[in-house]
Amino acid sequence: MKLVFCGTPSFAVPTLKSVVRAGHEVALVVTQPDRPVGRGQQLAAPAVKVTALDAGLPVVQPEKIKKNEEFRAQLETIAPDAILVVAYGRIIPKWMLDLPRYGNLNLHGSLLPKYRGAAPIQWAIANGEPVTGATTMHLDEGLDTGDILLQRGMSIAPSMTSEDIFPLLSEMGADLMLETLAGLSAGTIERRPQDHALATPAPILTRDDGRIDFSQPAMTIYNRWRGFQPWPGAWTTLQGKKLTVHRMLPTEVSGASAGPGGLHQNGDRLFAACEGKTWVELVEIQLEGKKRMAAADFLRGRALESGTKLGES
Known part of the structure; x- marks a missing residue:
């Protein structure tokens, strides 16, 4: 033709x-x-x-x-x-x-x-x-x-x-x-x-689609992270600064409890609480103004205060 x-x-x-x-x-x-x-x-x-x-x-x-x-x-x-x-x-x-x-x-x-x-x-x-x-x-x-x-x-x-x-x-x-x-x-x-x-809609993506809502279950958050690569990705805030999550995994965390967005550190691993007592592991992250790094490197030399939550301004 x-x-x-x-x-x-x-x-x-x-x-x-x-x-x-x-x-x-x-x-x-x-x-x-x-x-x-x-x-x-x-x-x-x-x-x-x-x-x-x-x-x-x-x-x-x-x-x-x-x-x-x-x-x-x-x-x-x-x-x-x-x-x-x-x-x-x-x-x-x-x-x-x-x-x-x-x-x-x-x-x-x-x-x-x-x-x-x-x-x-x-x-x-x-x-x-x-x-x-x-x-x-x-x-x-x-x-x-x-x-x-x-x-x-x-x-x-x-x-x-x-x-x-x-x-x-x-x-x-x-x-x-x-x-x-x-x-x-x-x-x-x-x-x-x-x-x-x-019919179902698939509208153009916006930056705000990448904002993590920790009031949702871990699998929902993980699926949105998978879908929104490379942009708008998945991001939240930590102590008023943007925190981009480059890699995450849904997981189980025993012996810990926190409200949605609450952080839990176990050795060199970092976890965030989601809805329904589900958790995601933050494997690779990037804090605003810093380079991309593994959670273990991020935690090295940094003490997270008890009760620290993601998504708060």
Whole structure:
């Protein structure tokens, strides 16, 4: 097929590479503009742009697309069979949805209708789901509400974080998109409407999503830590300073009692009390203004006063 590919971060790269390897004609790659990153705020190109240029593909980076007449004319001249949309980060306007004969085909990182929105992988893990997956769908004007084309599931191991799942789903999704293109070409795929009553949200993450609520059970806190890696992570406060928890584990602590957020030290190990007499071990932490370190190093030379609680200002 003649394709236009819309994508931005590394999650979209395997799909772009796969369609090129499969012999499809990628007539244009559309990605977001270069953005400043890091402390130096140096402009950095999106991962999809880097991949496209390495492959010798034409790239455009429009700031806006809805009323961009130049961009619209460019796509109409190409007249693609399909537009692939993988983590592009822009709402696709109706004129673009109506342009290709096979429509706009989206790869979404969940088993729709579950987890519609900007952060489906993170929320699935944060909510303790045992399975997730990838969906290809026919985009419409709603938010991830289009007809399902193909789906494939995968198990989430209890120790897996979002950082573990992202590359696995991106590779799985690339294969699924190739199957989708082949099935559409052969006429063997039937579009399946979503059951909107089963939809669950996966909204964009905020910094406050990473704030640890010790009034919740340890497993709930642990799952949110797994889901929100690398950002917004998991954080709380200790004696008025931000404390980032880089690694934690739900655990049992015998012979100790404390209210939610209460700290318990056992040798070189540090534990925090959660709801229902459950505990998490704080394995690796970082106090505001300090470097990241193991709890044992943090405790060395530091005496925690009895009754010290996390989350207090």
